Amino acid sequence: MSQRSCLSVILAAGEGTRMKSAMPKVLHAIAGLPMVAHVVKAAEAAGATGLALVIGHGTEEMRKAAQKFAPKAETFVQETRLGTAHAVLAAREAISKGYDDILVMFGDTPLIDAEALATARQKLAEGAAVAVIGFRPPNPTGYGRLIEKGGRLVAIREEKDCSEAEKKIGFCNAGMMAVAGKHALRLLDKVGNSNAKGEFYLTDIVEIAGAEGLDVVATEASFENALGINNRAELAEAEAIWQARRRREAMLAGVTLIAPETVYFSHDTEIGADTIVEPNVWFGPGVQISTGVTIHAFSHLAGTTIAANCEVGPFARLRPGADLRKKAKVGNFCEVKQATVEEGAKVNHLTYIGDARVGAGANIGAGTITCNYDGFSKFFTDIGEGAFIGSNSSLVAPVTIGKGGYIASGSVITESVPDDALAFGRARQKTIPGKGKDCL
Ligand code: UD1
Ligand code: MG
Numbered sequence: 001m002s003q004r005s006c007l008s009v010i011l012a013a014g015e016g017t018r019m020k021s022a023m024p025k026v027l028h029a030i031a032g033l034p035m036v037a038h039v040v041k042a043a044e045a046a047g048a049t050g051l052a053l054v055i056g057h058g059t060e061e062m063r064k065a066a067q068k069f070a071p072k073a074e075t076f077v078q079e080t081r082l083g084t085a086h087a088v089l090a091a092r093e094a095i096s097k098g099y100d101d102i103l104v105m106f107g108d109t110p111l112i113d114a115e116a117l118a119t120a121r122q123k124l125a126e127g128a129a130v131a132v133i134g135f136r137p138p139n140p141t142g143y144g145r146l147i148e149k150g151g152r153l154v155a156i157r158e159e160k161d162c163s164e165a166e167k168k169i170g171f172c173n174a175g176m177m178a179v180a181g182k183h184a185l186r187l188l189d190k191v192g193n194s195n196a197k198g199e200f201y202l203t204d205i206v207e208i209a210g211a212e213g214l215d216v217v218a219t220e221a222s223f224e225n226a227l228g229i230n231n232r233a234e235l236a237e238a239e240a241i242w243q244a245r246r247r248r249e250a251m252l253a254g255v256t257l258i259a260p261e262t263v264y265f266s267h268d269t270e271i272g273a274d275t276i277v278e279p280n281v282w283f284g285p286g287v288q289i290s291t292g293v294t295i296h297a298f299s300h301l302a303g304t305t306i307a308a309n310c311e312v313g314p315f316a317r318l319r320p321g322a323d324l325r326k327k328a329k330v331g332n333f334c335e336v337k338q339a340t341v342e343e344g345a346k347v348n349h350l351t352y353i354g355d356a357r358v359g360a361g362a363n364i365g366a367g368t369i370t371c372n373y374d375g376f377s378k379f380f381t382d383i384g385e386g387a388f389i390g391s392n393s394s395l396v397a398p399v400t401i402g403k404g405g406y407i408a409s410g411s412v413i414t415e416s417v418p419d420d421a422l423a424f425g426r427a428r429q430k431t432i433p434g435k436g437k438d439c440l
Contacts, residue, residue, distance in 0.1 A: 004047075004100035004101055004121070004124075004125060005049050005050070005099045005100045005101070005181075006046075006047050006048045006049055006050070006099055006100065006101040006102075006103060006121065007048065007049070007050040007051070007052060007094055007095060007097070007099040007101070007102050007103070007181070008040075008043035008044075008046075008048035008050070008051050008052070008102075008103045008105055009052045009054065009088050009091045009094070009095070009102060009103070009104050009105070010036065010039055010040065010043065010051065010052070010053050010054065010073075010105045010106070010107050011054050011084060011087045011088065011104070011105070011106050011107060012024075012026045012036050012053060012054060012055055012056075012062070012106075012107030012108070013054050013055055013056030013057060013077075013078040013081055013087055013090075014026075014056070014057065014081070014107075014108065015056075015057045016057070016108070016230070018230045018231040019230075019231060019232060019235075020231075020232075023058070023061070024055075024057055024058035024061060024062055025107075025108055025229070025230075026039075026062075026107035026108055027058075027061065027062070027065050028229070028232075028235055030110050030235070030238050030239050030242050030267075031239065031242050031243070031246070031265060031266050031267040032266040032267055032268075032284065032285045033069070033266075033267040033268075034065060034069060035107065035108060035110035035229060035235075035238070036053070036065075036069070036107040036108075036110070037069035037070065037267075038110035038111070038242075038267070039105050039106070039107055039109065039110055039112060040069060040070045040073070042105075042112050042113060042114050042117060043103060043105060043117065045114035045117075046103065046114040046115075046117035046118045046121060047118065047121065048103060049099075050074075050094060050097070050099060051070055051072060051073035051074070052073065052074050052075075052076060052091035052094040052095075053066055053070065053073045053074070053075045053076070053107075054075075054076050054077075054078050054087050054088070054090045054091055055075055055076070055077055055078070056077060056078040056079065056080075056081060056087075059075075059077055062075065063075050074091075074093075074094055076090040076091045076093070076094070077090065078090040082193070082199060082200050083193065083197075083199030083200035083201055083202070084104075084175075084199075084200070084201060084202035084203070085188050085191040085200040085201055085202040085204065085205070086199070086200040087202075088104055088188055088202055089185075089188050089189075089200075092185065095181070095184055095185055096185060098181060099181040100124070100180070100181050100182075101121050101124050101178055101179075101180065101181060102178065102179045102180075102181050102184045103117055103120070103121065103176070103177075103178050104176055104177050104178075104179065104202060105117075105176045106175050106176060106228065108228050108229045108230070109174070109175060109176065109225075109226060109227065109228050109229070110227075110229065110238055110242075111224045111225055111227050111238055111241055111242065112133075112174075112176060112221075112225050112226070113221075113225055116133055116174075116176075116219070116221035116222075116225050117133075117176070117178070119131075119133075119219045119221075120132075120133050120176070120177065120178035120219050121178050123178065123217050123219060124178050124179075124180050127215055128180070128214075128215045128216065128217045129179070129180045129183045129187075129209045129212075129214035129215055129216060130153075130177060130178070130179050130180070130183075130187075130205060130206060130209050130214070130216045130217070131177060131178045131179075131216075131217050131218070131219055132146065132153060132156065132173060132174075132177045132206065132216070132217070132218045132219070133173075133174040133175075133176045133177060133178075133218075133219055133220075133221050133225070133226070134146045134171050134172060134173060134174060134218040134219065134220050134221070135171075135172060135174045135220060135221050135222065135223055135225060135226045136170050136171055136172065136220070136223065137170075137172055137223055137226070138223070140167075140169070140170055140172050141159065142159050143159065143172035143173060144156045144157060144158045144159065144172060144173035144175075144203050145157050145159075145162055145166050145167070145169040145171070145172055145173070146169065146171045146172060146173055146218050147166065147169065148171070148218065152210075152215075152216065152217070153206055153210075153216045153217055153218045154206070154207065154210055154216075155206055155207045155210075156173050156201075156203035156204075156206050157203075158195065158196065158197070158201065158203065160195075160196035160197060161195050161196050171218070171220075172226075173203060174221055174225060174226035175226065175228070176226075177202070179205065183209065183214065187205040187208050187209055187212075188202075188205060190205075190208045191204045191205060191208065192204070224241050227241070243264060243265060244261075246265045246269075247260040247261075247263060247265070248260075250265070250271055253271075253273060254272075254273030254274060254275075255271050255272075255273065255274075255275050255276075255277065256274075256275070256276040256277065257277050258276070258277070258278055258279055259278075259279035259280075262279045262280045262281070263277050263279070263280075263281050263282075263283075264281070264282050264283060265283050266283050266284055266285045266286070266287065266302075267285070268285055268286060268287075269283040269287050269288075269289075270287070270288040270289065271283075271287075271288075271289045272289055272290045272291035272292070272293070272308070273291050274291050274292045275289055275290075275291060275292065275293040275294070275295070276293075276294045276295070277295045278294075278295060278296050278297040278313070278314070279297050279298075280297050280298045281295050281297070281298070281299050281300075281301075281313075282299075282300045282301070283301055283302070284300070284301060284302025284303070285302060285303065286302060286303040286304070286320065287301050287302065287303070287304050287305075287306075288304075288305045288306070289305075289306045290306060290307050290308040290309075290310075291308050291309075292308050292309045293306050293308065293309065293310045293311070293312070294310075294311045294312070295312045295313055296311070296312065296313030296314035296315075296316070296332075297313060297314045297315075298313065298314050298315045299312055299313035299314065299315065299316040299317070299318070300316075300317045300318070301316075301317075301318040301322075302318070302319060302320055303319065303320025303321060303322070304318040304319070304320070304321075304322040304323070304324070305322070305323045305324070306318075306324045307324060307325045307326045307327075307328070307343075308326050308327075309326055309327045310324045310325075310326070310327060310328045310329065310330075311328075311329045311330075311331075312324070312329075312330050313330075313331070313332065314331075314332050315332045315333050316330050316331065316332065316333075316334050316335075316336075317334070317335040317336075318330065318335075318336050319335065319336065319337035319338070320337065320338065321337060321338030321339065322336040322337060322338070322339060322341075323339070323340040323341070324336075324340075324341045325340065325341065325342045325343045325345075325360070326343045326344070327343060327344045328341040328342065328343065328344065328345050328346070328347075328358075329345075329346045329347065329348060330347045330348075331346075331347065331348035331349055332348070332349060332350070333349065333350045333351075334347050334348070334349065334350065334351045334352070334353070335351075335352045335353070335354070336353045336354070337353070337354040337355070338354060338355050338356075339353045339354060339355060339356040339357065339358065339370075340356075340357045340358065341353070341358045342357065342358060342359050342360040342361075342362070342385070343360040343361070344360055344361045345358045345359065345360060345361060345362045345363070345364070346362070346363050346364065347364040347368075348364070348366070349365075349366035349367070350366050350367045351364055351366070351367065351368045351369070352368075352369045352370060353368075353370050353381075354370055354372045354373075354378075355370065355372040355378050355379065355380050355381065355397065356370045356372070356380065356381040356382070356383065356397075357380075357381075357382050357383060358383045359382075359383055359384045359385035359386065359387060359403065360385045360386070361385055361386045362383050362384070362385065362386060362387045362388070362389070363387075363388050363389070364383070364389045365388075365389050365390050365391035365392070365393065365409065366391040366392070367391050367392040367393075368389050368391070368392070368393050368394075368395070369393075369394045369395070370395050370397060371394050371395065371396045371397060372397045378397075379397035379398040380397055380398050381395050381397045381398070381399055381400075381401075382399075382400040382401070383395075383400075383401045383405075384400070384401055384402045384403035384404065384405060384419065385403045385404070386403060386404045387401045387402070387403065387404060387405045387406070387407075388405075388406045388407065389401070389407045390406075390407050390408050390409030390410065390411065391409045391410070392409055392410045393407050393408075393409065393410065393411045393412070393413060393425075394411070394412045394413065395407075395413045396412065396413060396414045399413055399414065399415070399416050399417075400416040400417070401413070401416070401417045401423075402416075402417055402418045402419035402420065402421060403419045403420065404419055404420040405417045405418070405419065405420065405421055405422075405423065406421070406422045406423070407423050407425075408422065408423065408424040408425070408426065410426045411423060411424060411425035411426050412425045412426065413425045
């Protein structure tokens with residue numbers, strides 16, 4: 001199959017009014033990635049070499065977003081929504097380039113997996129002209145029914161056009177299908193709109209192909225594959241299914257999740273074996289975690305790289321650019337942003353490290369703050385290997401603490417400190433005997 005070329009036509013012209021959103025429906029995210037981008041990923045994983053995105057609502061926003069998640073996709077505007085067959089034909093120019101397989105997919109059906117698509121493509125490779133992806137929903141109301149005779153798919157009937165007997169059929173159209181490229185335009189051009197909704201239905205190509213004596217088949221996918229998103233409740237449902245799949249995949253790959261249902265992954269989270277994630281942890285986009293790491297409860301991470309055997313949290317916030325090298329520790333109520341914490345360094349309590357380097361083996365005392373921002377620009381703090389920063393110190397950037405430098409507790413450091421030096425940056429304590437009781 002791999003040598004067969006394949007164009008994925010993704011229908012995303014719908015307005016999505018039920019989302020009640022200023023943003024096009026298919027740009028709403030699941031695991032931090034627009035739902036239509038999940039569809040693109042599945043198409044690519046199923047071997048699609050070309051991508052045609054049919055848009056119609058929020059076209060500029062859609063084009064801009066597509067440049068990020070599908071830079072190679074061609075976009076086609078369907079000016080008026082006259083039905084799914086009409087929408088596919090908006091991409092006529094792409095289809096006429098002569099692909100072996102055309103995979104029609106919906107931008108609002110993000111949980112479709114590559115395997116279901118590949119199965120449909122396989123049917124084309126075996127000689128079918130059309131392979132429809134079917135499924136058995138718990139409640140078939142509203143879906144097109146797959147009408148089979150003698151093991152062959154003869155028609156798809158939309159709910160509104162079904163007879164009472166046909167409404168009892170539980171095998172439904174997931175919406176997506178694979179069509180042999182050599183037949184696609186001819187079949188689509190034959191579709192009319194004499195049905196209850198007066199729309200040009202993609203599903204009509206099943207009967208049209210059958211009438212031409214072509215082979216039409218149905219494959220079966222799980223319900224999740226066909227879950228279409230129309231409102232934010234369904235968006236949350238899809239998110240939950242996506243997270244459940246990802247958590248299971250992580251656990252089977254050797255990650256311990258103590259309370260899996262409380263851990264949230266992003267579409268691109270990478271996490272190594274023998275890492276333990278305690279309850280209530282959030283992974284935003286761009287997190288890569290190596291092996292043997294412990295992420296304690298209630299930590300929030302994004303744009304972060306963590307090397308082997310680090311320890312993070314509880315209640316740690318690692319923001320974009322945080323880079324923890326082997327065996328580094330970032331403890332409770334610490335925030336790290338755009339900073340490297342080198343091997344074995346410890347940032348354990350109530351600390352902010354931003355725009356900085358913490359050298360290998362350095363120890364950052366409780367309540368240390370790198371003062372990186374003067375209201376206009378950001379400045380860098382460089383803390384050398386093995387340095388010791390006493391508790392409650394402010395390091396006013398730009399500033400360098402040399403290797404083995406020692407900062408006395410409660411210091412405000414505004415000048416760089418050489419290697420191995422001891423620096424105090426605080427007023428000397430004055431003790432007045434007997435004076436305390438006058439103050440009470
Ligand atoms: C469609 C199927 C139905 C199937 C169901 C599964 C048809 C005729 N019906 O019905 O058999 O059970 O999906 O969810 O295909 N779109 C456009 N332009 C249009 C019309 C639709 O881009 O002119 C897009 C929509 O944005 C959506 C997709 O096509 O992403 C499906 O359209 P929708 O109106 O949701 O079709 P259903 O009535 O759900
Ligand atoms: Mg629908």
